[in-house]
Amino acid sequence: MYIDNTLADIKVRKHFFSVPLDYQQSPSKQITVFVREIVSVENQHKQLPYLVFFQGGPGFAAVRPVSNSGWIKRALTEYRVLLLDQRGTGLSTPVNATSLSYMSATDQADYLSNFRADNIIRDAEYIRTKLSPGEPWSILGQSFGGFCVLHYLSAAPEGLKEAYITGGIPSLTRTADEVYRATYQRVMAKNNNFFNRFNDARTLVDNLAKYIFDNKVYLATGELLTVEKLQLLGINLGMEQESEAVYYLLEQALIETCYGTDINPLFLHQFSQFLDYNTNPIFALLHESIYCQQQASAWAAHRVRAEYSQFNYRPGKPLLFTGEMIYPWMFSQFEQLEPLQQAANLIAAKKDWPSLYNLETLAENKVPVAAAIYSEDMYVEMQYSLETTRQVNNLKYWLTSEYEHNGIRMDGERILDKLISLNRGHCLR
Structure with missing residues (x-):
């Protein structure tokens, strides 16, 4: 199901997908995952590749665009951007006290255990089979979205053409x-x-x-x-x-x-x-x-x-x-x-959380990855991020003190442009 709208200089298509709550069970309860597809008006009739955006969090809906500006402006010069409301957020079967009120505490905990990065990426891969069948796509993760990117590289690298991370390279092993x-x-x-x-x-x-x-x-x-x-x-x-x-x-x-x-x-x-x-x-x-x-x-x-x-x-x-x-x-x-x-x-x-990262797969990663690491980041320890960069093959990074954690919100057009240049071997400006 989809609905078309228009914003300032942006064409919008709203997609709703029914996906399994638990991909490990069959049959499984179904939930809805929402994706907002945006493209610039001038490119609306072009067959452009997709760039999927993973929001920070966990538990926050994707950005609601109001204009063709910031990192979105840079992305829309060559992509159709997919703004994914991660499961439980925004229009994706929201999680809150009201929606969970009919469940026991045990059932609530079991239900919520399906809302980590592993299932967010399973949702993304399912959606890729519908919107980009047979074709890998590009991804961008901010903060917790970067955690999702690293899991995607671990679990389904065949679905990826290139990856970008801003302010969100996690430790792969630390508690x-x-x-x-x-x-x-x-x-x-x-x-x-x-x-x-x-x-x-x-x-x-x-x-x-x-x-x-x-x-x-x-x-x-x-x-x-x-x-x-x-x-x-x-x-x-x-x-x-x-x-x-x-x-x-x-x-x-x-x-x-x-x-x-x-x-x-x-x-x-x-x-x-x-x-x-x-x-x-x-x-x-x-x-x-x-x-x-x-x-x-x-x-x-x-x-x-x-x-x-x-x-x-x-x-x-x-x-x-x-x-x-x-x-x-x-x-x-x-x-x-x-x-x-x-x-x-x-x-x-809960002690039996599944592993999120495959160290062997990441050590042999073939997907080009470019990341911005903010040296003054309060939320993500720089030394742990740098430790991870040494464990992931084909990952290039830009270490900077110019920005705080929300750099992509403040100067996203420049930051994404730098990362695209870094990923494609161009000189940084």
Whole structure:
């Protein structure tokens, strides 16, 4: 099934595919996977190859284009672009507390175990047989999308002509504990950068933390605002322009009234817009599992945090923001996560996650791969990414300090152009 639309300078075709929930079972429950195909108006009648985009996450729908700009503009000069809503996101049989409410916690956990990169790539290969039968296609992965690219290269390289990765080369072998030990240190560095950039941020943050510690503060959603929830704002510190947004939010958090210091209602309305856990529950439910191969995560970020007492707040102690970490208490403090708490615990205890990467296949990889590695990336440890580049044959990379993790959003046309040039042996400009 497909539907045609038009955007500014872009022709759009909406595709809906029915795919198995579990490719290992026959018969299997079917779910819907949605793909938005876009092509520039000037190329709409040309037979162009496909470029499939894998969004970051896990648990986020593909970008919704509004114009022919950024990395999409560069891609549309020579491709038809497929924007894949990974299963469980966007228009692809969404996962949320409502859609899972009819299941037991055990059934929820079993259902969600089918939403990792392995099945995302099975979906992509199924769709390729429908849209590009007999022809390999090109792929681009951002952040977690890069994890999907590495799995695709492991599991179905015959389906690929070329691959691109931005800000998302995972370790092929390291555990979730190792990943979080590295990223906690990167988060501390981003905290230092933040408080050095904004001279009054330390006072603003510590005054706010003490106020929240001493008073019951409720967000506009009705949820209790705790100090540990305040710390979650740090997930934004690794994105260009988002540190500024966090600062401006904090700047107006407290106000002075005739009765003394109070919390600003504007802050209470805006705060939740900086965190995606209620709207994108897969991110919280499955984030740690993206590092798991034949072992349980066992709430890795929570356990490893105990090694970094700097993040444990108490009045009189400077508050540090955390980063892209998931904690078990989040499933009692976020309204849309609370009904999924038991399932989250079962997922954290799951030990039999399949392997995601075939080291032998990757060592003999023939698909040209070009990757952008951001040396200052808060979310992906650079040394682990470089370690992986030595384990994947035919992978070229561009290491740069010019961008934060969201470089493709900020300067995507230039970044993708550089990677295409790198993959095809041209000199980088």
